[in-house]
Amino acid sequence: MVAHWAGYADPGYLPFIDDVKPEVAQVGFYGGHFWSLVDTTSYNGYPSNLPMRGHRECGEWFARLNTELHRRGVKVVGHLNVKFLVGDPDSKEGPRGFFKFYRDEWEEKLLGPKPPGDVMDLLEKDKDGKPISQEGYGIGGMHEYWGCLNNPNWQHVLKAWVRYGINQGVDGLIANYFYRHDCHCRYCVTGFRQYLRERFSAAELKRRFSIGNLDTHQFDEIVDWHEPAQSTPLRREMLRFSQMGNKKAFDEVFIKFGKKIKPDLIVAQWDHMGDFNQIIGDERCMLPAELWGRGEDYLWYSTGGVANATDLAAGVMGEATLHARYIRGAFDDKPFTLGKYESVRIRVSIAELAANGGAPMGFYTDFTDPEARKEIVRYYNFLRRNESLYHANLPKSEVLLLYPRLRVHEGDVAAVARFKQLGKRLLDAHVLFDVLPDDRAPRSARARYARVIDPSDVKIGSTNVLNYIPSSLSHFEAPTTVRVSVSRPAMGNEITLHLVNYNREEPADKKATVNGIKNEKPIAAPPSQADLKLDPKVRVQRVEFLTPESEQGRELKFEQDGKRLRVGIPRFLVYGVVRIQLSKQD
Numbered sequence: 001m002v003a004h005w006a007g008y009a010d011p012g013y014l015p016f017i018d019d020v021k022p023e024v025a026q027v028g029f030y031g032g033h034f035w036s037l038v039d040t041t042s043y044n045g046y047p048s049n050l051p052m053r054g055h056r057e058c059g060e061w062f063a064r065l066n067t068e069l070h071r072r073g074v075k076v077v078g079h080l081n082v083k084f085l086v087g088d089p090d091s092k093e094g095p096r097g098f099f100k101f102y103r104d105e106w107e108e109k110l111l112g113p114k115p116p117g118d119v120m121d122l123l124e125k126d127k128d129g130k131p132i133s134q135e136g137y138g139i140g141g142m143h144e145y146w147g148c149l150n151n152p153n154w155q156h157v158l159k160a161w162v163r164y165g166i167n168q169g170v171d172g173l174i175a176n177y178f179y180r181h182d183c184h185c186r187y188c189v190t191g192f193r194q195y196l197r198e199r200f201s202a203a204e205l206k207r208r209f210s211i212g213n214l215d216t217h218q219f220d221e222i223v224d225w226h227e228p229a230q231s232t233p234l235r236r237e238m239l240r241f242s243q244m245g246n247k248k249a250f251d252e253v254f255i256k257f258g259k260k261i262k263p264d265l266i267v268a269q270w271d272h273m274g275d276f277n278q279i280i281g282d283e284r285c286m287l288p289a290e291l292w293g294r295g296e297d298y299l300w301y302s303t304g305g306v307a308n309a310t311d312l313a314a315g316v317m318g319e320a321t322l323h324a325r326y327i328r329g330a331f332d333d334k335p336f337t338l339g340k341y342e343s344v345r346i347r348v349s350i351a352e353l354a355a356n357g358g359a360p361m362g363f364y365t366d367f368t369d370p371e372a373r374k375e376i377v378r379y380y381n382f383l384r385r386n387e388s389l390y391h392a393n394l395p396k397s398e399v400l401l402l403y404p405r406l407r408v409h410e411g412d413v414a415a416v417a418r419f420k421q422l423g424k425r426l427l428d429a430h431v432l433f434d435v436l437p438d439d440r441a442p443r444s445a446r447a448r449y450a451r452v453i454d455p456s457d458v459k460i461g462s463t464n465v466l467n468y469i470p471s472s473l474s475h476f477e478a479p480t481t482v483r484v485s486v487s488r489p490a491m492g493n494e495i496t497l498h499l500v501n502y503n504r505e506e507p508a509d510k511k512a513t514v515n516g517i518k519n520e521k522p523i524a525a526p527p528s529q530a531d532l533k534l535d536p537k538v539r540v541q542r543v544e545f546l547t548p549e550s551e552q553g554r555e556l557k558f559e560q561d562g563k564r565l566r567v568g569i570p571r572f573l574v575y576g577v578v579r580i581q582l583s584k585q586d
Contacts, residue, residue, distance in 0.1 A: 030165035031081035066169035172266025351575035355498035
């Protein structure tokens with residue numbers, strides 16, 4: 001896929017699509033920022049960079065873009081900001097931004113009837129009953145407000161926007177700004193009381209939270225994200241309530257309503273993880289396992305800038321390999337992608353997702369830069385030529401690393417730090433491992449692996465974790481700057497070995513901000529050796545080496561000794577693929 005938040009009105013965008021030939025383009029705006037800003041002088045700036053002013057004019061422009069993308073065989077997923085509003089309820093000029101749209105520009109032919117009541121009743125409120133507001137971005141000199149996802153009338157507005165987007169020709173919608181503040185509107189207060197009532201008895205409420213009478217108890221806060229060091233059992237219940245309410249709203253608006261209008265509507269959430277930030281980040285961190293990703297067609301997780309910069313001497317690869325393996329395991333191997341704010345290491349970002357079951361994309365890459373455009377086209381063409389290796393493949397790993405989600409639910413983010421340390425040690429040692437959250441790893445799933453590593457086990461630390469890995473498993477003689485994974489294609493009888501090389505010529509000043517693919521400067525990985533453990537009775541017929549830098553594959557010599565395959569891997573620049581073709585099993 002490709003995703004563009006800006007720049008999509010450039011004359012070179014559709015020719016770029018012609019060359020890259022993505023299956024999905026995540027582009028266009030249909031939610032809060034569109035309706036807040038499209039009729040203002042700030043229409044063409046941050047955050048949406050809308051191509052023209054006027055909701056009718058811009059809406060028609062998006063419809064034409066969607067038609068052009070469909071002509072090219074591309075499905076379109078539009079962004080729908082579900083709550084972040086820009087405007088002023090009143091000013092010298094009257095209502096501005098969202099509030100002017102709501103009062104004067106809501107067209108029932110486009111959007112259906114407005115929900116009943118006053119516009120101010122749609123917003124998140126503080127404990128004094130005032131709308132929560134700030135001037136953080138200062139867009140057009142206007143304030144920012146937030147609709148409340150627990151408010152059914154706000155859900156009515158979102159449904160109108162979903163219907164509008166579908167009518168403009170989108171194939172799917174991704175919800176962004178998908179979080180909750182410390183809202184005390186009547187829906188949040190009543191909802192939180194009902195949540196606690198269903199989850200705890202009166203005696204438990206008194207014992208755990210000092211709540212004597214739930215019906216009359218006054219909550220000083222009903223928080224969402226917060227600092228883990230300042231977390232309490234009640235605050236985590238507030239966070240859980242917030243995330244369950246958001247998920248309920250998402251299901252109501254996008255799945256139940258959206259898919260009723262368009263049964264094949266692609267629905268997703270734009271969520272955030274950073275460096276596995278929990279409690280203070282991640283829109284799903286407290287969700288029960290049965291709700292995590294339920295009914296969603298793909299996952300988008302932003303890593304922010306934490307997975308960009310490298311410090312190779314210190315062992316920092318600037319990678320999101322562990323993120324990808326966690327999301328792949330948690331989402332039952334359904335499609336996902338990572339939003340890395342990466343404009344330099346374009347090739348490694350694409351390779352990283354391809355090697356770990358994700359949907360590679362050129363997110364925020366400047367296709368107007370000829371060198372960047374050339375490499376995106378080269379790598380996407382490589383993926384398309386070898387689609388049989390990627391489509392619906394499954395990981396084939398030997399070790400399972402558990403993600404301590406149950407510990408997070410108890411407020412223990414130190415367990416996540418241990419998970420990251422263990423994961424890095426396993427990656428550096430080229431251990432073939434998957435990740436599953438511990439609340440979605442039943443005994444049957446764990447039994448598929450030769451060893452299960454649990455970060456909650458205090459005996460296992462990053463310094464001794466390799467002592468728990470059987471010596472009979474696969475091993476690789478390769479630099480620590482190379483990451484290794486193995487998958488099984490859905491079709492055919494073969495194994496795919498993926499190698500991603502993070503080595504590069506780094507800037508002299510590692511803290512300096514650099515942009516552009518000219519600064520990627522990969523340093524080729526030297527020849528290496530693979531000693532792969534095979535399943536019983538498997539016979540290898542042929543081994544081939546593939547890399548985006550070459551249109552032709554290269555047959556490799558190999559040696560099979562019973563259940564071991566030994567093969568030398570040639571030098572490669574960023575991404576190397578070893579295609580191991582097998583004979584039919586006995």
